[in-house]
Amino acid sequence: MEKFEVLNGLVAPLDRPNVDTDAIIPKQYLKSVKRTGFGPNLFDDWRYLDPGEPGQDNSKRRLNPDFVLNQARYRGAQILLGRENFGCGSSREHAVWALEDAGFRVVMAPGFADIFFNNCFKNGVLPIALNAGLMDRLFAEVEATEGYRLKLDLETQTITTPGSEVINFEVDAFRKYCLLNGLDDIGLTLQHTDDIRAYETRRRTEAPWLFGDG
Amino acid sequence: MSAKTLYDKLWQAHLVREDADGTSLIYIDRHLVHEVTSPQAFEGLRLAGRKPWRSNSILAVPDHNVPTTHRTGGVAGIEDPVARIQVETLDQNCSDFAITEFHMDDSRQGIVHVIGPEQGATLPGMTVVCGDSHTSTHGAFGALAFGIGTSEVEHVLATQCLIQKQSKNMQVRVEGNAGPGVSAKDLVLAIIGKIGTAGGTGYAIEFAGSAIEALSLEGRMTVCNMAIEAGARAGMIAVDQKTIDYIAGRPYAPTGDQWNAAVTNWRTLVSDEGAEFDRVVRLDAKDIKPQVTWGTSPEMVVAITDVVPNPEAETDAVKQTGMRKALDYMQLTPGTAITDISLDRVFIGSCTNSRIEDLRAAASIAKGRKVAANIKQAIVVPGSGLVKQQAEAEGLDRVFTDAGFEWREPGCSMCLAMNADRLEPGERCASTSNRNFEGRQGAGGRTHLVGPAMAAAAAVAGHFVDVRELLPSA
Numbered sequence: 001m002e003k004f005e006v007l008n009g010l011v012a013p014l015d016r017p018n019v020d021t022d023a024i025i026p027k028q029y030l031k032s033v034k035r036t037g038f039g040p041n042l043f044d045d046w047r048y049l050d051p052g053e054p055g056q057d058n059s060k061r062r063l064n065p066d067f068v069l070n071q072a073r074y075r076g077a078q079i080l081l082g083r084e085n086f087g088c089g090s091s092r093e094h095a096v097w098a099l100e101d102a103g104f105r106v107v108m109a110p111g112f113a114d115i116f117f118n119n120c121f122k123n124g125v126l127p128i129a130l131n132a133g134l135m136d137r138l139f140a141e142v143e144a145t146e147g148y149r150l151k152l153d154l155e156t157q158t159i160t161t162p163g164s165e166v167i168n169f170e171v172d173a174f175r176k177y178c179l180l181n182g183l184d185d186i187g188l189t190l191q192h193t194d195d196i197r198a199y200e201t202r203r204r205t206e207a208p209w210l211f212g213d214g
Numbered sequence: 215m216s217a218k219t220l221y222d223k224l225w226q227a228h229l230v231r232e233d234a235d236g237t238s239l240i241y242i243d244r245h246l247v248h249e250v251t252s253p254q255a256f257e258g259l260r261l262a263g264r265k266p267w268r269s270n271s272i273l274a275v276p277d278h279n280v281p282t283t284h285r286t287g288g289v290a291g292i293e294d295p296v297a298r299i300q301v302e303t304l305d306q307n308c309s310d311f312a313i314t315e316f317h318m319d320d321s322r323q324g325i326v327h328v329i330g331p332e333q334g335a336t337l338p339g340m341t342v343v344c345g346d347s348h349t350s351t352h353g354a355f356g357a358l359a360f361g362i363g364t365s366e367v368e369h370v371l372a373t374q375c376l377i378q379k380q381s382k383n384m385q386v387r388v389e390g391n392a393g394p395g396v397s398a399k400d401l402v403l404a405i406i407g408k409i410g411t412a413g414g415t416g417y418a419i420e421f422a423g424s425a426i427e428a429l430s431l432e433g434r435m436t437v438c439n440m441a442i443e444a445g446a447r448a449g450m451i452a453v454d455q456k457t458i459d460y461i462a463g464r465p466y467a468p469t470g471d472q473w474n475a476a477v478t479n480w481r482t483l484v485s486d487e488g489a490e491f492d493r494v495v496r497l498d499a500k501d502i503k504p505q506v507t508w509g510t511s512p513e514m515v516v517a518i519t520d521v522v523p524n525p526e527a528e529t530d531a532v533k534q535t536g537m538r539k540a541l542d543y544m545q546l547t548p549g550t551a552i553t554d555i556s557l558d559r560v561f562i563g564s565c566t567n568s569r570i571e572d573l574r575a576a577a578s579i580a581k582g583r584k585v586a587a588n589i590k591q592a593i594v595v596p597g598s599g600l601v602k603q604q605a606e607a608e609g610l611d612r613v614f615t616d617a618g619f620e621w622r623e624p625g626c627s628m629c630l631a632m633n634a635d636r637l638e639p640g641e642r643c644a645s646t647s648n649r650n651f652e653g654r655q656g657a658g659g660r661t662h663l664v665g666p667a668m669a670a671a672a673a674v675a676g677h678f679v680d681v682r683e684l685l686p687s688a
Contacts, residue, residue, distance in 0.1 A: 031297050
């Protein structure tokens with residue numbers, strides 16, 4: 001996993017609640033057996049006017065001029081602003097793979113669906129929950145200011161605005177540690193192999209039916 | 215000892231270790247696997263030179279991509295080459311790592327959340343995970359069951375554990391008697407309408423109360439299935455005699471002395487008297503009518519007797535925007551009676567509503583009637599090969615086909631439209647599935663979520679209709 005330390009990134013707004021993972025990456029792209037290449041199909045139904053299928057040359061498709069992320073001013077954005085319940089629905093990690101592949105490293109919203117939130121951290125993407133009032137203000141500032149950027153510092157858990165305002169954000173200590181160091185969860189868990197074995201030994205006695213082959 | 219909730223009991227029984235900040239390692243008893251969210255996890259496992267920690271904890275089945283029209287030609291007969299590769303990849307991974315898989319041509323094949331309970335592979339007191347958000351279904355058995363992403367699928371494969379923090383406890387109590395024609399689906403849609411699609415975020419929800427206790431295990435699965443649509447990763451229901459009776463004799467269920475020991479243990483899987491919940495929500499079943507969603511989020515739901523709501527009446531600006539976008543997408547006008555919404559297709563199936571009880575409820579309405587002329591297609595997709603066999607033994611397939619429904623092979627089908635079953639742009643569908651998101655059933659398609667009897671009623675009327683007017687007379 002790629003480390004996350006500091007990011008000074010262009011911000012793009014996606015002003016609608018309940019953005020679900022079907023919208024982030026539609027089902028037809030889930031047929032891939034790979035983790036990469038989902039970026040061109042991020043928000044596919046909103047982004048293009050013609051229907052999308054895997055294997056298409058996306059550069060030849062008609063872009064929807066009304067979709068906010070198609071505006072030239074947001075090209076290259078790395079920070080996405082969202083609304084309540086961002087990432088709801090399906091557990092598909094492809095949604096985070098698509099965001100990451102399209103260049104997004106941070107999503108800020110008043111609230112996230114649990115599975116999506118969790119999936120972000122596994123892929124070096126930082127989801128930040130901020131209160132709705134603050135999000136309203138960020139949306140207004142982004143829309144009013146072309147080239148609006150925010151500076152994120154994970155170590156100090158701060159966001160610095162172009163006006164030098166500093167906003168603090170919360171992040172779980174363990175997840176922060178993993179992101180800062182680009183650590184693989186599995187490797188960390190396997191350091192506790194003895195604990196897992198001891199648990200299994202005890203449970204096999206207490207509840208042997210949980211270990212049967214059926 | 216302080217009184218504990220069911221969730222707290224399940225959590226504590228699976229705690230392998232806990233750090234000072236609450237970051238915990240919890241043990242996973244049952245890992246269900248399907249073709250869409252597992253290939254990258256197996257690939258990661260191989261790249262790291264790892265193997266599954268406990269292969270016999272895993273049960274795999276292809277369901278999302280499989281065709282429901284015919285199975286002749288087996289996997290090689292899947293017409294979509296990309297889908298075929300994904301099913302073949304699952305077959306190969308299960309073969310390489312000695313994992314039990316119900317192949318596409320196995321009579322036990324079906325939707326992963328239908329076959330787990332059907333086989334007794336889902337047991338009370340288990341932790342059950344799957345790379346699929348509707349894993350919450352299995353909580354109906356007093357299990358802690360939740361969906362995970364692909365990185366976590368790999369984590370469970372490699373370590374048999376997950377890193378988590380304990381969720382908060384919510385209890386949703388539905389008391390009283392649901393009226394005739396009001397199904398488990400209506401109860402859970404009403405719950406989502408009340409608490410919202412983010413209402414359960416951060417919580418494990420226990421569904422309780424006399425209306426929940428009165429449900430069959432099939433109905434309870436429908437309710438827990440949609441816990442995720444209320445934002446909760448896990449939904450669950452306490453064990454009672456019905457739970458134990460359902461499991462007895464199933465292929466993966468314990469037998470002999472182990473059965474007796476298991477049942478003793480399972481009877482403790484209830485929230486203790488006086489256990490504290492962080493939030494309690496109450497609904498009265500007698501107030502709940504058959505439900506229909508009108509928008510693009512499951513919380514956008516009203517009773518069949520209602521009209522499409524007006525965003526002008528919504529005071530929250532963000533919600534108002536969401537409602538406007540939904541109405542625009544759905545091409546609906548505020549004030550339209552739900553019963554005036556006419557339909558193009560009907561889908562009866564999905565991990566929410568494809569079990570035998572669901573098919574019986576739909577068939578009871580379809581019997582002796584005909585699918586309306588304006589309905590282009592009405593399909594019934596049983597949840598598993600065994601559900602299909604049972605339905606055929608009861609003659610339900612004939613009831614459906616005589617009425618003009620198509621009777622299909624088992625799979626996820628038009629719930630998410632990964633296979634060939636999908637809506638065309640602009641088409642409107644009454645669906646017994648779980649998500650009415652934009653494009654969920656096909657780009658540009660418009661989905662209205664309903665229970666199985668309501669879907670059958672909509673098929674024969676050509677528009678939504680209050681199923682209570684069509685119920686067979688007692």
